[in-house]
Amino acid sequence: MKKIILILGFFLFDFVLFAQKNQGETNDVGRIALTSVISDQIEGLTPSAKSNLQNKLNQIVIKGGMGGSSVNNRFIITANVVVLTKDITATAPPMQAYTLDVSLYIGDGIEGTLFSSTSVTLKGVGKTEIKAYMAALKNLKTSDSRYQNFIEQGKNKIIEYYNSKCDFMLKEAEMLANRNEFDAAISKLVSVPEVCKECYDKAMTAVQPLYQKKIDRDCEINLQKAQGVWNAGQDMNSAEKAGAILSIIEPDAACFNEVNALTKKIADKIRQIDDREWKYILKEQAQKSEKIEAYRAIGVAYGNDQPQNMTYNYKGWW
Secondary structure (H helix, E strand, C coil), X not given: CHXXXXXXXXXXXXXXXXXXXXXXXXXXXXXXXXXXXXXXXXXXXXXXXXXHHHHHHHHHHHHCCCCCCCCCCCEEEEEEEEEEEEEECCCCCCCEEEEEEEEEEEEECCCCEEEXXXXXXXXXXXXXXXXXXXXXXXXXCCCCCHHHHHHHHHHHHXXXXXXXXXXXXXXXXXXXXHCCCHHHHHHHHHCCCCCCHXXXXXXXXXXXXXXXXXXXXXXXXXXXHHHHHHHHHCCHHHHHHHHHHHCCCCCCXXXXXXXXXXXXXXXXXXXXXXXXXXXXXXXXXXXXXHHHHHHHHHHXXXXXXXXXXXXXXXXXXX
C-alpha cells in the first residue's frame, strides 16, 4: 500500500512540474497578483461606492487565484461605471431605479497596455439616487462564471509579458547591480512569478551572484561599523552594540571570517576586564530554500520602501 501511495506521490509531483512548464495549464498563479485600482473620475461614485467596488474587485481577483501580495504591482484590475438609465418607480412611495454598465479591465498599469476586459449590466432600487447606485453595485456577483475567462486571459497576457521581456529585465537588473543598487536589482528579478518557468529559472540563476555581491558589500560596511563601535568604548555597552550589528551579517559573506575574529576579540576582552561571558549570536548559514525566501524578502522590503501612491496609466481602456 505504501508503495502505491509513493508512486502516486511521484506521479502528482511530475504532473505539477509539467503543468508549470505549460503556461496555460498551470494553477500556480498565486505569485501573479493584481492590484485593484479605482478611478476618482467615475460618474456618481461616492467614497462608500468606491470602497464597495474595490472590495468587489478584490473578491473577483481572489476567487480567480490572483490575489495576495506581489513584489511587482504594475499589473492592475480596474473598473468603469456608466449610468445607463435613471428612473422613478411608480410605487408608493416612489423609488429611484438605476441601471449601470460596469466594465472590468486587467492590464499593465505602467505601460498602459490592456490585457482583458468584460462588462455586466446591473440594476438597483433605493430611496435616493445614492442608495439606488449602491444597490446596483451590490448586485455585482463576484462568483459570476464570466470572470473566469476574464481572469484567465489577463493571467496569460501577464505570463506573455514576462516571457517577452525576460532578457531585458535580466539586463536591467545587471545594470542596477553595477551601480551597487543591489536591492533594486534583486527586487526586479524576484518579481518574476514561478509560473513563468523559463524566465523564473533565469532570474533565480541571475539573482544568486547579485545577492552574494550584496551580502559581501553589506558585510564590509557592517564590520567597519561594529569595529568602530567597539573601539570607541571597549566595554560591555559597546560590546552589546557591536554584537547587534554583527548579528545581521550573513554567514556566506566573504568577510565572515573577520566577523568571527572580531567577536572572539570582543569576547576575550570582556572576559578580561569584566570577568564575565559576553553572549552574542551570529546568523547561521541558510539552506537553499531559505535563501530564496531571503531574496524575496529583499524584494518585498524594497517595494515597501518605494512611493505607495503610484500613478497608473489606463488611458484609452474605456
